[in-house]
Amino acid sequence: MSCTTLIVGKAASYDGSTIIARNDDSGSGKYDPKHFVVIAPADQPREYHSVISHMTLDLPDDPCRYSIVPDVLPNRGVLAESGVNEHNVAMSATETIAVNPRVLAADPFVAYDEATGTPGGIGEEDIITIVLPYVRTAREGVERLGALLAEVGTYESNGIIFSDADEVWYMETIGGHHWMARRLPDDCYAAIPNQLGIDGLDLDDAYSERRNSMCSPDLRDFIDEHHLDRTLSYNDHSPSHFDPRASFGTATPKDEIYNTPRAWFMQRHLNPSEDWDSPDAPYGPNSQDLPWARQPEYKVTIEDVAFLMGSHFQGTDFDPYGTTGTAESRHRYRPIGVNRTGQMTCMQIRPWLPEAYRSVMWISFGCGTFTAPAPFYANVTDTPAYLRDTPGKDASTDSLYWTNRMVAVMADAHWFDTDPLVEQYIEDVQVRGHELVEHTDRSLAEDADALADDAQPVALDAVRVALGEANQEMATWLQRRTQDLLNEVLLTASNGMNNAFRMSDHWTK
Numbered sequence: 001m002s003c004t005t006l007i008v009g010k011a012a013s014y015d016g017s018t019i020i021a022r023n024d025d026s027g028s029g030k031y032d033p034k035h036f037v038v039i040a041p042a043d044q045p046r047e048y049h050s051v052i053s054h055m056t057l058d059l060p061d062d063p064c065r066y067s068i069v070p071d072v073l074p075n076r077g078v079l080a081e082s083g084v085n086e087h088n089v090a091m092s093a094t095e096t097i098a099v100n101p102r103v104l105a106a107d108p109f110v111a112y113d114e115a116t117g118t119p120g121g122i123g124e125e126d127i128i129t130i131v132l133p134y135v136r137t138a139r140e141g142v143e144r145l146g147a148l149l150a151e152v153g154t155y156e157s158n159g160i161i162f163s164d165a166d167e168v169w170y171m172e173t174i175g176g177h178h179w180m181a182r183r184l185p186d187d188c189y190a191a192i193p194n195q196l197g198i199d200g201l202d203l204d205d206a207y208s209e210r211r212n213s214m215c216s217p218d219l220r221d222f223i224d225e226h227h228l229d230r231t232l233s234y235n236d237h238s239p240s241h242f243d244p245r246a247s248f249g250t251a252t253p254k255d256e257i258y259n260t261p262r263a264w265f266m267q268r269h270l271n272p273s274e275d276w277d278s279p280d281a282p283y284g285p286n287s288q289d290l291p292w293a294r295q296p297e298y299k300v301t302i303e304d305v306a307f308l309m310g311s312h313f314q315g316t317d318f319d320p321y322g323t324t325g326t327a328e329s330r331h332r333y334r335p336i337g338v339n340r341t342g343q344m345t346c347m348q349i350r351p352w353l354p355e356a357y358r359s360v361m362w363i364s365f366g367c368g369t370f371t372a373p374a375p376f377y378a379n380v381t382d383t384p385a386y387l388r389d390t391p392g393k394d395a396s397t398d399s400l401y402w403t404n405r406m407v408a409v410m411a412d413a414h415w416f417d418t419d420p421l422v423e424q425y426i427e428d429v430q431v432r433g434h435e436l437v438e439h440t441d442r443s444l445a446e447d448a449d450a451l452a453d454d455a456q457p458v459a460l461d462a463v464r465v466a467l468g469e470a471n472q473e474m475a476t477w478l479q480r481r482t483q484d485l486l487n488e489v490l491l492t493a494s495n496g497m498n499n500a501f502r503m504s505d506h507w508t509k
């Protein structure tokens, strides 16, 4: 369990796009090499087999093309993790969460039974692969996954993020078959650690218009039958008079070390004028009642997302690289920017642009503290080798993933000497990234007539070629710049070795 999610509505983002981002972290002590690839319809399975739960699932015969950032090694299945399809629907799956024992007793997980060989249900390994290629809106994603959960069940608790050019939906599974989903208000963001977070569900809306809430068809009966509702009328803070977080979720001491501090720090950054640090602050790192969604004080940028996804409680006594507090306080809470991040993909969908080039995947590999996400257009037929051909086992400077991992290890060990080098790299990647996207958008707009409806098929292929070229240009620049950073950090770290000795045998220039 270790990811961190940040989602931003189109009226809360700097440019009117919807933005969803998640650190895809592996378990403690493990590191999963990642790459960026396109799955063509012909390569999508029609009969799907999962690894972990030994499940077989028939899939529709009409998948669309989609781009994902999966594991390189097949040992735990696909684990697509982050993806955008050619209809400009994005998914990030999953934010591992937890439900309380009452829920698990009422609706147990559907796990693989090794003794009998009985297959289990679906899980993180499968979710994007069996949903994203078949949906045209974020809502359809929620509906398809909800139906699959009811049909085959799941063996774990997950938060799943869906977005399109208009809406962001966040879905949480509840036990083995049940689920709920909230539409993120357009003017809000939600900062989500590994904890069931939805703090209000309008069941009346979910059973009628479904404007902002959706859920399992039998959720209301499930709640009543198993006495799961813990909302008390005289203490009802939930926006819709039913508090799922209190009813289905957890609020343990471990949550106050591992989860609530991350939500607190993200809200502290995006709502900076509030009191977050004094003894009288309404919320602290251990608060279990931080709002699920809230309006930011300023429009949220890609740089805000990148900073937070690589953050480590800067400016507080909890910063593992800090100089205030104590050795204990600096390692008290689990930072968002952690050593075992495999990839962070921030998916941005821009409604004002033609569908052909509406979606951008800002991708970084390795620990976000020592790198920055670079933009890659999603609607392409292939991806640059520097991000596609990550070796599954051997570190190599020929791939972005391994180069970032090597930089991070050395920069971590020599934090104060290398931080200026990393900060400059981050700024250079962000500047180049925005330059490339703006230039590419503009040059495609100048060919707008090529996108006229009657020229669609030919035009779309031409646009995909142009987007592929833009992605390659980004990757080529990124490879040179990242290699430069590796060289700089290596030199600095070499001079900082414990056996360094300033005297030389000959005073050389």
Ligand SMILES: N[C@@H](Cc1ccccc1)C(=O)O
Pocket (backbone or CB within 6 Å): 001, 002, 003, 004, 024, 025, 026, 027, 079, 093, 094, 095, 096, 097, 124, 194
């Ligand atoms: N989804 C997990 C991380 C994870 C990734 C891949 C496989 C298993 C777990 C989390 O939220 O931390």
